[in-house]
Amino acid sequence: MIPSAFGYVRASSLANAIDLLRQDPEGTRLVAGGHTLIPTLKLRLASPALLVDIRGIADMRGISIDDKAIRIGALTTHAELLASQQLNDVFPIFRQTATRIADPQVRNRGTIGGSIANADPAADWPAVVIALNAELEIVGPTGSRRVPAKDFFVDIFTTVLEPAEVLAAIHLRRPTLGARFIYRKIRHPASGYAVVGVAVGLRMEDGLVAEMSIGVTGAASHAFSGDAATRFLMAKPLSHESIEEAAKLVSEATECLSDRYASAEYRASLVRTETKRALLSLAA
Numbered sequence: 637m638i639p640s641a642f643g644y645v646r647a648s649s650l651a652n653a654i655d656l657l658r659q660d661p662e663g664t665r666l667v668a669g670g671h672t673l674i675p676t677l678k679l680r681l682a683s684p685a686l687l688v689d690i691r692g693i694a695d696m697r698g699i700s701i702d703d704k705a706i707r708i709g710a711l712t713t714h715a716e717l718l719a720s721q722q723l724n725d726v727f728p729i730f731r732q733t734a735t736r737i738a739d740p741q742v743r744n745r746g747t748i749g750g751s752i753a754n755a756d757p758a759a760d761w762p763a764v765v766i767a768l769n770a771e772l773e774i775v776g777p778t779g780s781r782r783v784p785a786k787d788f789f790v791d792i793f794t795t796v797l798e799p800a801e802v803l804a805a806i807h808l809r810r811p812t813l814g815a816r817f818i819y820r821k822i823r824h825p826a827s828g829y830a831v832v833g834v835a836v837g838l839r840m841e842d843g844l845v846a847e848m849s850i851g852v853t854g855a856a857s858h859a860f861s862g863d864a865a866t867r868f869l870m871a872k873p874l875s876h877e878s879i880e881e882a883a884k885l886v887s888e889a890t891e892c893l894s895d896r897y898a899s900a901e902y903r904a905s906l907v908r909t910e911t912k913r914a915l916l917s918l919a920a
């Protein structure tokens with residue numbers, strides 16, 4: 637449980653962090669909340685030569701909300717997301733999700749950016765940012781780019797981030813009037829992570845589905861968007877039959893993970909049940 641020796645430096649700015657990453661992409665790791673990285677170092681699953689602490693970078697902190705959009709700095713902690721009344725007045729799903737992440741100690745240190753960049757297949761925020769149609773602001777040596785959250789997660793612990801890139805912020809559009817969001821999670825009894833987590837956004841107009849989004853975590857190698865179900869439900873009423881069919885489509889969207897706690901069949905069945913429950917609850 638003792639990490640290998642490493643150097644430590646506090647980045648003075650985002651540009652400084654990127655420069656340090658660029659000099660030795662293989663041997664350098666960013667540290668934000670440290671609540672995933674430090675255990676990884678202690679178990680020697682990673683042995684970087686240099687840790688670059690990004691917590692002091694002011695541009696990557698805080699939540700700003702205007703008439704049209706919301707920007708969440710990547711260094712915003714789970715506890716800050718839980719506590720922000722202004723954010724939760726617009727998107728109560730942040731409080732709903734943050735309260736289900738670990739315990740107050742982890743929530744006080746862990747960051748939304750660290751969670752998204754780490755892409756643990758069982759992490760909670762990936763499903764939520766997909767369902768909110770978030771855009772992720774990535775900054776690297778050649779400038780910045782924005783990637784839709786649903787295209788960000790590529791494989792287990794793998795994202796579209798290039799070696800010298802940093803996830804700087806999460807951008808959201810304010811929801812259309814009447815849009816509602818929900819996150820449902822089946823917690824692993826030992827770790828508290830998601831065995832399956834389903835985030836759903838829905839807006840009805842004249843009794844028909846006008847906007848819909850589904851993000852799923854825990855089930856597969858990486859979080860994914862339930863696009864087939866969304867396409868199927870658009871412009872349809874939310875009947876018992878259409879909800880059943882949509883939930884089935886989400887559960888069949890990808891190959892599920894299998895481990896000692898939950899088989900692939902069980903995970904697929906949880907995806908189906910939780911999607912159905914989320915839709916029924918939003919439809920009510």
Ligand SMILES: Cc1cc2nc3c(=O)[nH]c(=O)nc-3n(C[C@H](O)[C@H](O)[C@H](O)COP(=O)(O)OP(=O)(O)OC[C@H]3O[C@@H](n4cnc5c(N)ncnc54)[C@H](O)[C@@H]3O)c2cc1C
Nearest residue numbers: 666668669670671672673738746747750753759760803828
């Ligand atoms: C006991 C315990 C229980 C937990 N339970 C849950 C849970 O129920 N649900 C859940 O979702 N999570 C859970 N977590 C994980 C927790 O939320 C972590 O804090 C989070 O996943 C990582 O965030 P961090 O800021 O600590 O990142 P760090 O540990 O600092 O970094 C994680 C990785 O991401 C990289 N990184 C960090 N920030 C950035 C950035 N801005 N740009 C690019 N790369 C970056 C780092 O280099 C590192 O590789 C738990 C953790 C613990 C210790």
